[in-house]
Amino acid sequence: MTDEDKDNTELIKKAARSILKDEIKHLQLVPSVAIKLLKLTNDDNARIEHLSLIIETEPVLAAKILKQVNSAAYALPNKITSINRAVTMLGFSTVRQLAINLLLYNKLIQRGSKRAFDLLFFWQHCLYVASLSRRIAVALKYPDPDLVYTGGLLHDIGKIVLETYGRVTYSDFIHSMGKSGHSTIEEERRFFGITHTEMGHVFCLEWQLPPSIMAIVAFHHNQPTETSSYAKYKTEIAIVSFANYIAWIQGIGSATHDSHSKLQSAVLETINIDQLDLEALLQQVDQDMKITREFYDIQLPGLTTLRATLVKATINLSQISEDKPFSAVDMSGRKPSSCLTAPHHSLNPDDFIPRTLEAIQDEFCFDRSIMFTIDPKRRCLIASYWWPTSILPTALQPFEIDMSGISGLLLTCLREKKAVIVNTAIERDNPILQRLNTSEFIAVPVLHHNRLSGVLYADNSQSKKPMRESLLPEIMPIAYELGIAMFNAKQYDQQKKHAQIDHLTQLFNKRMLTNFLTEIFQGDESKLTNIAIGFVDIDKFKLFNDTCGHQAGDDALKIVADILRSLTRPGDFIGRYGGEEFLFVLRNTDAKGAYGYAERIRSEIERRGKLMNQRFHGHLLTVSIGVSLYSADYTNYTDMIEAADQAMYQAKEEGRNRIVMLPDVETGNK
Structure with a gap:
């Protein structure tokens, strides 16, 4: 492992410890038998006898293997009564694959869940990516299709770790998802302080899984750098990334909330998709999934040809948007008129x-x-x-x-x-x-x-x-x-916008707030009567940085910004005023409307804070809001801002996590 990898590993291990209920070595996520089977992936000397012995030590697993290989799906001429015979008849690869599937299914899925993270939906995705990865590997004549099958099966294992053992779960994360427009990976880092790929990497390291599987789990969304020790597994990573992408564009994602998937240009630079008959591949995978459907009771979509067309079209778009190198006319030495x-x-x-x-x-x-x-x-x-x-x-x-x-x-x-x-x-x-x-x-x-x-x-x-x-x-x-x-x-x-935007929260900065309010107060005086200005200040913000680290403080600011953005009408104005303070300007409103808007902001931040209580080490995320309504006594926008600021400090003095309006008028919401 390179120094770069060691440094990155230490960082993600530290982040994992802060979000998990216990040390990962104590987590009973995957049966020890499954770990032994997974390690056979990296054992060039593994023989049929080794596999048979592992399966035979687990009577329940052995019984299910025999039941499955004797089912109509395999149509064997004679009844198989021994594991050794089953391996001989069906092959080392098929039996090991089936055993791993059964072990993981029994451990991960059969516990049942009615939470937002649908485990059966997740399992369908893992099976599909695994099967398609194997088929792609065969088509590309990759020497070890079994390896990429296992990598595809485990590529999203980090989501299960978070769902099962996180202080806040993956279901909590799904509930928190708004319409911020960020990718799932970005949202995960903001919510947990770690992504599912990083959590999966920690899991693989702790259980000492083969480096090739580790690479797939850790980098199927972002390729490793050239100096990383995982760079030598770029082909394996690319195959599973491609299979994961195809699964997503057909609606077979690992969770119903999954945002738009992005096909990395490095994937298309590593594997030659012109060698792939996509329609044939999809038909083969459908057949693979049909065999498991009876056992797992999973319904799969059809319309293979239509999906193949969709895949091709999306790949073409990705090639354009990802700037994949193409041949171009040489411009050197030519000067237009x-x-x-x-x-x-x-x-x-x-x-x-x-x-x-x-x-x-x-x-x-x-x-x-x-x-x-x-x-x-x-x-x-x-x-x-x-x-x-x-x-x-x-x-x-x-x-x-x-x-x-x-x-x-x-x-x-x-x-x-x-x-x-x-x-x-x-x-x-x-x-x-x-x-x-x-x-x-x-x-x-x-x-x-x-x-x-x-x-x-x-x-x-x-x-x-x-x-x-x-x-x-x-x-x-x-x-x-x-x-x-x-x-x-x-x-x-972009540079012009950059000068107007706060880099961290992507809201307008103080300069733009000043310009906006200056323009309003220089305009028609009759329009000022329906103006409200509000100060939003994060309560006890210093504790976020002191007890959780500056990254947690940044995440808190981003969460508040996203909530403000999602709840603000077109035509109104929001921005970061400085530090942990935000400012909103509402037009065409009254006391009741301004209070209602402020209350939606306050309650949604409180709700999100409760979800993330463990993420922030028990420190609740709340805000105090001060609102000023326009009065003829205000000769300048600075007077209104000062009044809102005073109202906000009054809210702090009255106990925080509340709204104070100046002048104090009846809103009908109290």
């Missing part, structure tokens, strides 16, 4: 993109041109700019292209990042040709550092002039310059 580069001297896309399209039309005499940008969330290409402005009538707007429907040469343009000409002679039924009523168009990828930003489209739908192949190398440098301009504009916009 000045009339085409001049429009790029701006940081406003609404300025330089239309001007560039106009310049392209003048230079090459195209009838019309369109700039398609990529919307990764909606998974589509959007016609964001066009020239002349009359070429897209209202009937065609908005003009969007679903990524899952892209095929043929346009797909080649996106995947291989090269300019193409699409016409009816090659793709008669192309929907873009039909929708734009043209017989031919060119598509040019717009790149920056080999990352796809959009697609430049042009045609001669009116003049009917043919699109010459020689145009493509002339247009590529222009698209390249356009990509640079778009990247610079995006960077500028």
Whole structure:
């Protein structure tokens, strides 16, 4: 293990100790027999006799193995009465796999649970990922399919550790999930102080499982660094990551709350998916799961062909969004004409993109041109700019292209990042040709550092002039310059937003709060009568840092920020004022509305704090809120802020975890 791995391991072990009820070596999560079977994965000298002996020492397991191998699912000609015979007939791999499945199922699932973390749903996911991992390994001619099967079966074991032995459980975590937009991994770290992959890694270390399985458990969401001792298992990790991704996009996740899964570019760089017949693989896995369905009573989805299509489309999207390296036209030494580069001297896309399209039309005499940008969330290409402005009538707007429907040469343009000409002679039924009523168009990828930003489209739908192949190398440098301009504009916009946003909570900072209130108080005085300002202060915040560590303090701030964000209306304003203080500005409200909003904030933070009581070492997360309602006596927004601040301190003095309003008016909520 490298020094880097040792340092990381110590950190996650420390985090695990703070969240678990007991030392992990005392946790009876997996039977000792299962551990012995798992270790056979790494034993090159393991023989049939070793496996038989392990199973025979557990009479209940032996009986179930024999019952299963004699079932109709295996259709053996003669009844099998000995474990040694069962192993000989079915093979070492099949029997060991079945034994591990039964042991884990009996220990993890049969205890029953009506909590938010559905263990049967979780078990279905593990079986599916394991089976698909094995099938992928066989297709790729990976030498040890059994290893990746076991890794797939255990990849999410950290979730079971948290659910079974956490001071706060995985079910509590699911209940706490809001609409923050963060990934599950990010939310786990915020809630537990550790992710399920890290907890699984600690479990594997304590039980001394093979390093290859350890690597899969620890890194199936994020590949290890090149200097890590686990980097040599990148193929095993990639196979299980890919199987996990396919399971998720079919709705077979490990929990119903799982957020959008992300296929790492490293996965597609490690395994060649062109070698995989996805439809055949899914059919094989369905058959594998059918065999276990009778025993486990698990219902699986069908429609294999439809799922295969979905998988392919999603992979294509991931390749684009993850910036997987593709071949691209070499831009070295080529300089676009000045009339085409001049429009790029701006940081406003609404300025330089239309001007560039106009310049392209003048230079090459195209009838019309369109700039398609990529919307990764909606998974589509959007016609964001066009020239002349009359070429897209209202009937065609908005003009969007679903990524899952892209095929043929346009797909080649996106995947291989090269300019193409699409016409009816090659793709008669192309929907873009039909929708734009043209017989031919060119598509040019717009790149920056080999990352796809959009697609430049042009045609001669009116003049009917043919699109010459020689145009493509002339247009590529222009698209390249356009990509640079778009990247610079995006960077500028991000920097501008960065100056407005508090880095930790992702809420507006004090500067933006000041600007917002200044604008309101300089506006129409009649609109001020429905304004309320509130101070939200975390109670005894210093204890979070002193007793739980600064990471816990940061997590508390993020939780409060997420709750404020989720409960605030569009048009109102929230921000971090400084330290543990937040400020909200409500418009078009009254005393009752302001109090109701503040109470929703207070009660939700209190509820979340109770869930995380153990996470914060018994220190409850609550807030005191002071609210000021507009009065003609306030000549400036600073007067209202000061009044809200005074009300907040009054709430502290009255016992904390409460709301005080100034002026003290009847709200109907008390």
